Amino acid sequence: MATVTPEISIAENPLPERAAAAKRAYPGALVVVEGIDGSGKSTQLHLLKRWLEIGGYRIHFTEWNSSPLVKSATRRGKQRRLLTPTTFSMLHAADFADRCERQILPLLHGGYLVLADRYVYTAFARDAARGCSPHWLRNLYSFAPVPDITFYFRAPLDVAVNRIVAGRPKLKYYEAGMDLGISLDRAESFRIFQEKILNHYDQMVDTDHFVLMDGTVRVNKLQKLMRQLLVERVDLKQFAPKKK
Amino acid sequence: MTPPRSHSDAGAGSNGRPSKRSKAGKNGSANGSSRFYGMPLPGVRTEDLSGSLIVVEGTDGSGRSTQISLLTEWLEGEGFAVETMGLRRSFLVGEDIDALLAENAVTRTTLALMYSTDFFDQLERRILPALRSGLIVLADRYIFTLIARAAVRGIGRDYLHGIYDIALRPDLTFWLNVRPEVAFDREFNKSQTISYWESGRDMSLSNDLFQSFIRYQSMIKREFEYLSKRHGFIELDGEANVSKVNGVLRKRIASQLGIRSTTYKPSHALAHLWR
Numbered sequence: 001m002a003t004v005t006p007e008i009s010i011a012e013n014p015l016p017e018r019a020a021a022a023k024r025a026y027p028g029a030l031v032v033v034e035g036i037d038g039s040g041k042s043t044q045l046h047l048l049k050r051w052l053e054i055g056g057y058r059i060h061f062t063e064w065n066s067s068p069l070v071k072s073a074t075r076r077g078k079q080r081r082l083l084t085p086t087t088f089s090m091l092h093a094a095d096f097a098d099r100c101e102r103q104i105l106p107l108l109h110g111g112y113l114v115l116a117d118r119y120v121y122t123a124f125a126r127d128a129a130r131g132c133s134p135h136w137l138r139n140l141y142s143f144a145p146v147p148d149i150t151f152y153f154r155a156p157l158d159v160a161v162n163r164i165v166a167g168r169p170k171l172k173y174y175e176a177g178m179d180l181g182i183s184l185d186r187a188e189s190f191r192i193f194q195e196k197i198l199n200h201y202d203q204m205v206d207t208d209h210f211v212l213m214d215g216t217v218r219v220n221k222l223q224k225l226m227r228q229l230l231v232e233r234v235d236l237k238q239f240a241p242k243k244k
Numbered sequence: 245m246t247p248p249r250s251h252s253d254a255g256a257g258s259n260g261r262p263s264k265r266s267k268a269g270k271n272g273s274a275n276g277s278s279r280f281y282g283m284p285l286p287g288v289r290t291e292d293l294s295g296s297l298i299v300v301e302g303t304d305g306s307g308r309s310t311q312i313s314l315l316t317e318w319l320e321g322e323g324f325a326v327e328t329m330g331l332r333r334s335f336l337v338g339e340d341i342d343a344l345l346a347e348n349a350v351t352r353t354t355l356a357l358m359y360s361t362d363f364f365d366q367l368e369r370r371i372l373p374a375l376r377s378g379l380i381v382l383a384d385r386y387i388f389t390l391i392a393r394a395a396v397r398g399i400g401r402d403y404l405h406g407i408y409d410i411a412l413r414p415d416l417t418f419w420l421n422v423r424p425e426v427a428f429d430r431e432f433n434k435s436q437t438i439s440y441w442e443s444g445r446d447m448s449l450s451n452d453l454f455q456s457f458i459r460y461q462s463m464i465k466r467e468f469e470y471l472s473k474r475h476g477f478i479e480l481d482g483e484a485n486v487s488k489v490n491g492v493l494r495k496r497i498a499s500q501l502g503i504r505s506t507t508y509k510p511s512h513a514l515a516h517l518w519r
Binding site for chain 1: 283285286287335336337340343344347349350351352353354356357358360361364365368369403406407409410
């Protein structure tokens, strides 16, 4: 097992910042997982979801996938490699806006605990790595509600990259950041692109109050911690099944 | 956001009066970033944009498309190569927006962002290359219609200006201003009905189509009045004769491009537009 870098140890997590949550205009809560590919975030959120489902909580799971409305455009843009850093970013923002306005916001107003596999921080890190201005990106996504808790899963670059490269026959063009012209070798391009993304993520830990999760910790141990942190930060009683 | 600057670095001052300075003077004074409102598009080199971007704005029924057709013919007759752009004309998402509009399921932010994707796809893959090749780009509407439409639907103006901060600043922006009542008459005569989106029916302004159209277009017009001040539009009376409006447009463009003579008679193919 790889060693834990000191600055990402879980014990040193900053205390919860509830300023954003205090401003909320809805009864629901938003729980987000973020991190580069292969950091273990989806696995952990899946386990968290299982646990909440078994408990009968009022939850909804949403992921960073194309909404049906925008899907054909995204597919065309990627297949034909038409996307520039700007249009790549805008199209994903349109996609996210659709999910936000038609799914996430109504659910939050309806009092759901919303679990999101990737959120706006994915765009902040990935699109900034492509050369978009961070300031411009923040404005672009400013319609998105601020999460109640953002778990940031961090694994060393090699660990994460190996997990992805080992399990995938071929990396896709944009996924590997081939549009940046870093390297003609897809695996090499992917690695450098992920490293850039990782750096942008790391810069948001303080500014966006990420809860750092060490992606190299054993799965069940990390899940236990995640559940514990959730209970501390989010009042789960609000989402508990109603007694008759 | 950067504060609004004078409309063009080239021929016209912010007062909108033509200037004697020619195209050559413009290229001398334009530095890379001044061609953008704020920060330039990522990865785009701007130093060699030798063409000109000329925008014609105005609602449906303002005579905008008619004027674009006539100007294209005139400019080509003068020996200038012309490229055009407009809403929903991108290869990337143009047709997808048509589909979204037909469905009515789309929400305001999504639609606004699909339109901006459409805009930037045209700008980056068609318009910037054209300007680099020295073409004259005639834009049948630009970011201003997109900003106005989203703003009347409650999306923040600062948010919208933030998105279009990386857009290219036009050399000239004309606004064909018409009263909503006149736009209604013209649109109705053209298509015997009024479109869902042009009457702002998604905003639940009125169940009466005429009332809805007038109220919506009045809101758009107010946004344009604000944008006109902020971005230094050249406002023209869109209710005047086609030939008269065209004369004013040609005069301004001629002075911008250094064209001496502005006489023009449309070809047989376009003669029916000449009223």
